[in-house]
Amino acid sequence: MNFHNRAIVHLKNLHHNFEKISEFVGGGVKIIPVIKADAYGHGIYRIAKELSVYKNIAYLGIAHIKEGVILRKKGIKSPILAMSCVDSFDLDLMVQYDITPVVHNVYLFERVVEYAKKIGKRIKVHLKFDTGMARLGIRLEEVEKAIELSKNFKDQVYVEGIMSHFSDSESDLEYTKKQLERFRKIEKAFLDSGIDLKLKHIANSGAILSLKESHLNCVRPGLLMYGYAPGKALKNIIDLKPVLEIQSQLINIHRLKKGEGISYGRTFIAQSDMVVGVVAFGYADGLFRSLSNRFDCLINAKRARSIGTICMDMFMCDLTGIDAKVSDRVVIIGGYGDETVTAEELADRSGTITYEILTNIGKSIRVKRVYR
Secondary structure, rough: OOOEEEEEEOOHHHHHHHHHHHHHHOOOEEEEEEOHHHHHHHHHHHHHHHHHOOOOEEEEEEEOOOHHHHHHHHOOOOOEEEEOOOHHHHHHHHHHHHHHEEOOHHHHHHHHHHHHHHHHHOOOEEEEEEOOOOOEEEEEHHHHHHHHHHHHHOEEEEEEEEEEEOOOOOOOOHHHHHOOOOOHHEEEEHOOOOOOEEEEEEEEEEHHHHHHHHHEEEEOHHHHHOOOOOOOOHOOOOOOOOOEEEEEEEEEEEEOOOOOEEEEOOOOOOOOEEEEEOOOOHHHHHOOOOOOOOOEEOOOOOOEEOOOOOOOEEEEEOOOOOOOOOOOEEEEEEEOEEEEOOHHHHHHHHOOOOOHHHHHOOOOOOEEEEEE
């Protein structure tokens, strides 16, 4: 297949970001790099392979058990932590592929105990507590029950660590501190009960930057590793380099006369005679249709504004004043000359967040992923 479109993953930038995060949190803090959702669109296996060389990694953080199975089948030996969507039906796979489950409610804890008794093997887990996210996690009123289970069934279940998740560490520091305070009380309750916890982790990318005391002895960076701060207020605290670049190419150039419309719905009407370029990248390749008429791409180191409604397989752009020809490279995310378009910029213009841009764009089978 002749791919017009490429998702270029700059591995040097990945290593740069991870090492900067490591320096920032310090040598006494372990790291759980979050590589769920196909490593935020960067390719879960290759990213796992690259990060596995670091000795300060406690686990590779995934969401679904299937992600862990894929990594094991491809030869990844690093510890893997399945952080969400774990239920009792996954336990066979967890044990078979040596994946540590996160237990996020008392019901699941009891099922793990039963399963451990059935197979005659002690199962290592992390317990997740709800400190204010109100999504997954053992509720605060059930902390004593979780401690009781941890003590009474220590021969079946080894509670290696506890965790929680911040809901607004990018902007609401007061609420974030309240969540941390609740988590520290849970930690103290475990220690007072004689349960020694090897790992305590609550800090996501936002909290890594905004709340140093939340680092404890382990952190979970996600977006930071891929080169972006989670919020404009947290930019430039760490020197980050975007890892993902998205390229396409011009497949047609033509002229549009004043008054003519372009693409579905004729959402763009030419105000003067102009030159139009057609780029082989559309919403089937992960480019949000809501970006129609609202984003710039880079062609020959110049910004070209998108015009008209984005189509399934292509979008159009204004080439007036740009020296371009069919087959020229088009940068959708990345740098070209002195110009740069970031995933953050696309997120701002489409009314979403950088996470969604990265996990969506370039995931089509028509986009060839290239590692450099």
